Amino acid sequence: MKRLYQYFFRGLITVLPLALTVYVLVLFVSWTERSAMALIRPLIGEYYIPGLGIALGAVAIVMLGFLVSLPIMSRLLSWVELPFTNLPVVKSIYSSLKNFADYFAPHENDEQQVVLLNMPGQELGIVGLVTRQAMHGLPRGLGDLSDRVAVYLPMGYMIGGYTVFVPRSWTTPIDMSVEEAMRSALIAFMASNKAEKTS
Secondary structure (H helix, E strand, C coil): CHHHHHHHHHHHHHHHHHHHHHHHHHHHHHHHHHHHHHHHHHHHCCCCCCCHHHHHHHHHHHHHHHHHHCHHHHHHHHHHCCCCCCCHHHHHHHHHHHHHHHHHCCCCCCCCEEEEEECCCCCCEEEEEEEECCCCCCCCCCCCCCCEEEEEEECHHHCCEEEEEEEHHHEEECCCCHHHHHHHHHCCCCCCHHHHHHC
């Protein structure tokens, strides 16, 4: 009976991530298709090709990204953001989400770096993400810290994390992308090398 339980849970653990991933993707694709088709239906009538809504949505997002990259559009976007950056509660939510999204967006001068944080004389190492390479622009007390970097230390299962300001010499770069580091932190680095290579 015990072996039967082991087989059951082993099978469940195997199929559950696949099933949930497919389910979420189907929900997202269906919602995107419905939303896009509701917007373009007045223009194209009954003409329909499966996936047309998603394709047009992707094209619209690329065009929006191109427009936002133009200098004049960044000024216009700041006007659009004005209500979201001035209302008390909305400001906190919007700013947090925008900063989080900006962190994972590609930058020309990319400061994002995965590092192993080691205090001198300590064998304990913590994987973190460098979020700031210099302290200028921060309030007095933090901005005065020279040769420091800001390192975000994510907690397992994304319950939260800590940002610490440490000397640059305490950090050792790791050959890992930010996405890989966040994914590994999400599951507390429990994935085996085999699982990581096949992902």
